[in-house]
Amino acid sequence: SQTIHQWPATLVQPVGSPLSLECTVEGTSNPNLYWYRQAAGRGLQLLFYSVGIGQISSEVPQNLSASRPQDRQFILSSKKLLLSDSGFYLCAWSPDLAGHGEEQFFGPGTRLTVL
Amino acid sequence: GENVEQHPSTLSVQEGDSAVIKCTYSDSASNYFPWYKQELGKGPQLIIDIRSNVGEKKDQRIAVTLNKTAKHFSLHITETQPEDSAVYFCAAPSDYKLSFGAGTTVTVRA
Numbered sequence: 001s002q003t004i005h006q007w008p009a010t011l012v013q014p015v016g017s018p019l020s021l022e023c024t025v026e027g028t029s030n031p032n033l034y035w036y037r038q039a040a041g042r043g044l045q046l047l048f049y050s051v052g053i054g055q056i057s058s059e060v061p062q063n064l065s066a067s068r069p070q071d072r073q074f075i076l077s078s079k080k081l082l083l084s085d086s087g088f089y090l091c092a093w094s095p096d097l098a099g100h101g102e103e104q105f106f107g108p109g110t111r112l113t114v115l
Numbered sequence: 116g117e118n119v120e121q122h123p124s125t126l127s128v129q130e131g132d133s134a135v136i137k138c139t140y141s142d143s144a145s146n147y148f149p150w151y152k153q154e155l156g157k158g159p160q161l162i163i164d165i166r167s168n169v170g171e172k173k174d175q176r177i178a179v180t181l182n183k184t185a186k187h188f189s190l191h192i193t194e195t196q197p198e199d200s201a202v203y204f205c206a207a208p209s210d211y212k213l214s215f216g217a218g219t220t221v222t223v224r225a
Contacts, residue, residue, distance in 0.1 A: 106158035
């Protein structure tokens with residue numbers, strides 16, 4: 001069966017510090033991968049998605065970036081965090097079924113607090 | 116792209132009563148409609164989905180109905196229990212992505 005991991009689970013960082021969140025998927029190959037951010041009490045905002053190694057699409061302009069160094073690894077980064085980067089970061093994967101983003105499965109999330 | 120609207124934003128029901136959440140979508144070509152449940156501090160969990168070749172799907176106390184002509188679909192929870200309290204999201208496909216509704220916070224009163 002497939003599993004998705006995210007770490008760390010929680011993170012407290014000062015403004016201006018760098019960020020690296022990691023997501024890995026097991027039990028599948030060539031998944032579509034997604035990064036979402038969720039502000040407190042709000043909906044899901046898609047940040048990045050990837051349909052293959054080295055293929056990253058950005059949904060919103062921001063000071064974050066994403067990379068996919070391996071087939072089942074997705075990394076979210078920032079060089080300098082802002083207060084507004086605080087939130088709940090969710091990674092998700094979906095099977096590569098004819099290129100359609102269906103049946104997304106979410107990881108447990110990372111709670112980021114920027115002080 | 117796909118635009119999904121979800122109502123209501125909050126829903127409070129008495130334990131044992133039914134809860135209904137409705138979503139509308141804009142792209143008539145959409146053919147897959149999932150529902151997610153998110154408990155506090157956790158990632159959303161896929162609880163049920165429906166494809167456009169059927170009008171209704173049931174799984175124990177939850178069901179989803181789809182009206183492709185009107186471009187709306189609904190989640191029905193019967194005999195609600197305290198553990199049904201959560202935020203529920205509907206979604207519809209858009210290219211390689213899912214467009215999510217804004218979410219419904221369901222509170223089941225004991």
